[in-house]
Amino acid sequence: MQTMNPLAAAPRGALASPAAARNTGPILEVLKAHMPGRGRVLEIAAGSGEHAAAFAGALPGLDWTPSDPNAEARASITAWATAASLPNLRPPLALDVLDAATWPEGPLQAVVCVNMIHISPWAATEGLMALAGSRLATGGLLVLYGPYREADVALAPSNAAFDQSLKARDPAWGLRDRDTVAAVAKAEGLALTRRVEMPANNLMLLFRRV
Template sequence: MTAKQHAPATQRNRDPIAAVLAQELPDSGTVLEIAAGTGEHAIAFAQRFAGLEWIATDPSPDALASIAAYRDESALPNLRAPLMLDAASPDRWPIENADAIVCINMVHIAPREATLGLFRGAAQLLGRGQPLILYGPFIERDIVTAPSNLEFDSSLKLRNAAWGLRDAEALDILGVQHKMARSARHALPANNIMLVYRKD
């Protein structure tokens, strides 16, 4: 039995995500990935961005075991050991600073407290001009939401009433409250987008 888990969507979305990350990430420094899940994105991005130290985090012991198994197999020198981190927890995050924070497909599959904690933690760790990068489906007030995303939103709320697609403009307000402003919006396949917030 292996601890490695597999998320089929990772194979489909990692290249489009990486193309945006290439525009938004610094050339060097430390990237903190929040809610890294299986660890497959961490492997792909640590391979692609060899000048960056990549730290994957997750609140799930099973996810952390999967990340560690992929890390051991890959032996990538810039992929550090995974860290336990629950963005919804009020506890202080396990590192003191980062040069960028990446969060893929968490905001809609987590209670609102996780998003609040994400912005709070980013405000503490990031320096001026450094990015918080979010990927996933969002509701945008001036853009018609795709029927598939509305169906997805309904299915999430049936699974857990605290889940669901978040309003991008509400995230903008949350960013301002934490001295971060949205600097970019990137449209990606399958009605997903990437939102980039940078510290003032």
Template sequence: MSVKQHAPATQRNREPIAKVLAAELPGSGRVLEIAAGTGEHAMFFAARFQALEWLPSDPSPEALASIEAWREDYEGDNLAEPVLLDAARRDWPVDRADAILCINMVHISPWKASTGLFDGAARLLEKGAPLILYGPFFEPDVEPAPSNLDFDRSLKARDPRWGIRDLAEIDRLAERSGFTRTARCEMPANNLTLVYRRK
């Protein structure tokens, strides 16, 4: 049985995310992908941005096995072996990155994973380097989409520590960690891509 996992949303969102990444990622260096999940995004973005080293990570052994299975099919040489990394922990097995990408983690994890993400990004990234988040967020003065309200309820039913975060709360966390938001891009299915840069 194949250990490859599939996330149907990847097919829908990878091109819109790549468009934002093309404008925000550095021309060269290492991109650390946090919570890389199935590995489908990592393979797609590594192929799209071949001047960058793409380093996928995840806290799940099953996800790491899936990422490695996708990596075995990759013909380039810029997709690194995945590493076990829990954003909520301080002991990251990575000592540097030129950009960090995190897709669909903030709402499907405890809040300490988000605080750990920004703390870790503050340790790894140089001034001006981007931390890029993708997912659903609730915004002040913006009527939530009914689908996001339903999704939020289902997340909290699965784990009360999960749920769609308020963008203002993320912005405060970013500020505390030495980041400022420089971009907000509307994406398919009521998602956002947010870019925070190290001050």
């Protein structure tokens, strides 16, 4: 399943994502407040690998495994990891949320997924929730970041335009309804426990495995 946006080339054989450069700091502040001190973390659709290197470096007690179904992304993740040279950053997995045979064994203490749900078919969200529900330890954390539609919040004009551009690229893409995502998560034993407003009209949604 293809989820990675095209990324510009960066030094040392890596790829660079402007979005990752902007949102790494704000996301990391939330992770620092809510992630466990120790344990195994699986990052889904890790893209360029910039997040993996930054988060693993800032959270040294966590054993961080990035993943992406895209071979170009995995090569970039490897390049960023090589440059970072972190003992807690693992090689990337060729994980596809639509293929359970590619999922690692649990238990995991956390699953992190940044900017995937709106640039993938709805089946990818269902697969993500099934993965988290089956691999997270009891009390484990699922962290989602990205833009969402919310019934009780007016859609920002920038998000409305973004939604239209996504659907123009692929009719199966687009901003998802927060409550619908939470309902799919609940069916897999994941309870939405926190909603955090982020810059540029994004949200972080935190779920716990019950």
